[in-house]
Amino acid sequence: MSQASATAPEIKKEKFKIGMLLLNLRTFIALFLVVIYFSIMAPNFLSMANLLILVKHVSIYAFLAIGMTFVIITGGIDLSVGAIVGLAGMVAGLLLHKGLHIPFMNATIYFHLPMVILITLGVGVLCGAFSGLLITRFRVPPFIATLGMLYIARGAALLLSDGKTFPNLVGSEALGNTGFPWLGSGTILGIPFSICVLVILGIGASYLAKRTPLGRHIYSVGGNERAALLSGVRVNRVKMFVYMFAGFCSAIAGLIIASQLVASHPATGDMFELTAIAAAVLGGTSLAGGRGTIGGTIIGAFVIGVLGDGMVMMGVSSFWQMVIKGLVIVAAVVVDQFQGKLQSRAVIQED
Numbered sequence: 001m002s003q004a005s006a007t008a009p010e011i012k013k014e015k016f017k018i019g020m021l022l023l024n025l026r027t028f029i030a031l032f033l034v035v036i037y038f039s040i041m042a043p044n045f046l047s048m049a050n051l052l053i054l055v056k057h058v059s060i061y062a063f064l065a066i067g068m069t070f071v072i073i074t075g076g077i078d079l080s081v082g083a084i085v086g087l088a089g090m091v092a093g094l095l096l097h098k099g100l101h102i103p104f105m106n107a108t109i110y111f112h113l114p115m116v117i118l119i120t121l122g123v124g125v126l127c128g129a130f131s132g133l134l135i136t137r138f139r140v141p142p143f144i145a146t147l148g149m150l151y152i153a154r155g156a157a158l159l160l161s162d163g164k165t166f167p168n169l170v171g172s173e174a175l176g177n178t179g180f181p182w183l184g185s186g187t188i189l190g191i192p193f194s195i196c197v198l199v200i201l202g203i204g205a206s207y208l209a210k211r212t213p214l215g216r217h218i219y220s221v222g223g224n225e226r227a228a229l230l231s232g233v234r235v236n237r238v239k240m241f242v243y244m245f246a247g248f249c250s251a252i253a254g255l256i257i258a259s260q261l262v263a264s265h266p267a268t269g270d271m272f273e274l275t276a277i278a279a280a281v282l283g284g285t286s287l288a289g290g291r292g293t294i295g296g297t298i299i300g301a302f303v304i305g306v307l308g309d310g311m312v313m314m315g316v317s318s319f320w321q322m323v324i325k326g327l328v329i330v331a332a333v334v335v336d337q338f339q340g341k342l343q344s345r346a347v348i349q350e351d
Contacts, residue, residue, distance in 0.1 A: 016342070023339045027283050027299045034303060038310030045313055052192070056260070058305035059198040060253050062298050064272055065279035066205050067249030069297045070242040072280055073222045075289030076135070076142035078243060081250040081276055083153035084127045085269030088254025090157040092120045093166030093264030096177055110175040117183075117255060124251025125244045127153055132243035136236035146243075150273075157266035165265045169258060184260030194256045198298075201249070206294040218242060222289030278329045279304050286336055304328075 022029070038045045064081050071078045094100075099110040111119065127149060134145035171178035186193045209215040217238050220228040229235050253272075258264040283300030285292030307328065311321050 020339070020342065023335065023342075024284070026335060027296055027303060030282070031299055031303050031306065034306045034310065038306065038313070042310060042313040045310060050309070050313070054305055054309045056192055056194055057309060058301050059192075059194045060257060061272075061275050061279055061304055062198050062301040063201065063249045063253040063256070064246075064276035065283070065297045065301045066201060066294055067242075067246030068273075068276040069280045069283070069285050069292050069294060070205070070209075070218055071142075071246050072277070072285050072287060073218055073289060073292045074239055074242050075222045075225065076239065076242070077146065077277070078128075078131065078246045079143065079146040079273050080127065080131060080149035080153055081246055082269035082272030082274075083150040083157070084124050084247055084250035085254040085257065085272055086266050087127065087153040087157040087160075088120050088124050088251040089258035089264035089268050090160045090166065090266055091123050092116055092180070092255055092258050093169055094160050095119060096169045096171050096180055097166045099175075110172075110177055112176050113171070113179045116177065116180070120255055121248060121251045124247040124249075124254070126247070127250075128244035128247025129240065131247075132240035135243070136239050154266070161266065163266060165263055167263045169262050169264065180259055181262050182259070184256055184258075184262075194260075197252065197256070201252070202294055202298055209294055214238070214241065219290060222291075224290075274329070275304055275325075278325065278332065281329065281332045281336060284336070286340060287333065288340065 044050055064085070068078060068081060095111055095116045099108040101108045130152075131142075131145050131149045134140040134148070135142050140148075169180050171180055183193055188196050209218065217228065217233045218241075220231070220233055221235050221238050225235055250269075254264075254269065257268055279300040280292065280297050281287060281300070282303050283293065283296030283298070285297060304325070307325065308321065311324065316324075
């Protein structure tokens with residue numbers, strides 16, 4: 001009896017470790033299951049052509065989710081990323097289609113493609129900086145600040161073209177601004193450019209999170225902002241960075257989408273912020289802050305992408321697609337809360 005009672009806590013501890021391992025691997029398990037399911041239900045799902053399209057779609061979600069991950073780790077939220085996607089596409093479309101008109105000079109400036117890209121990325125960063133400024137200097141809650149930025153960015157996108165689309169964004173050789181469609185359809189060594197950008201961005205963001213002081217500060221702000229402040233972390237600067245980085249990632253997505261469509265529309269990116277949040281949470285990022293990984297977020301983006309493309313191939317109604325994605329988001333949050341409670345209980349028992 002004494003031997004059985006002695007081993008009981010060890011057995012319980014082993015079960016706990018197995019349970020936590022399964023919870024930590026839940027994103028991989030979910031991805032494996034949905035891939036298996038759709039490969040059976042949709043015979044062409046695993047074809048090379050479909051997988052290429054799938055990865056292109058996932059890259060858009062992943063751009064937004066990577067930026068969102070840093071924001072959520074600090075304990076914040078950014079509802080403006082989808083609107084910034086639309087604004088970025090419209091800025092690029094305006095510069096390529098109409099150029100930049102200078103009223104007091106009565107002149108129009110047309111920029112080369114690299115400058116168009118830099119200006120568009122700069123607009124995304126400025127949008128993030130505006131949200132960050134509201135949050136850090138004026139103490140506006142992140143939800144309200146980014147909700148306001150959502151309306152500002154969406155309204156600005158509509159104003160740039162009076163609500164119309166900028167079509168045929170191929171540029172002009174005479175103006176030296178050709179090549180924009182290559183961003184969405186071009187390849188490097190046979191790999192689509194958007195996927196190359198995702199790999200570079202993912203590796204860079206992961207390195208920043210794990211190997212740099214800034215990354216450690218981001219986690220510390222989300223874990224305990226007061227303690228981080230007392231330990232010398234410049235909390236406001238960290239928050240400014242994460243919102244600016246989220247705007248930068250959104251601008252990348254806007255450029256890629258506009259390039260793939262060879263057109264830009266002000267409504268582009270509608271509801272993308274929810275997809276970004278879902279991918280981050282599915283990947284293990286805690287909405288309470290302080291926990292999350294870039295790798296997990298990218299896997300979460302793949303789960304969202306596989307679900308979306310798989311349901312389209314099966315002919316599932318777009319209405320049901322919204323319901324299913326919503327249920328997935330709720331389930332991911334519930335599992336995250338459950339994992340947090342288990343970890344807290346384990347810490348208390350050890351103490």
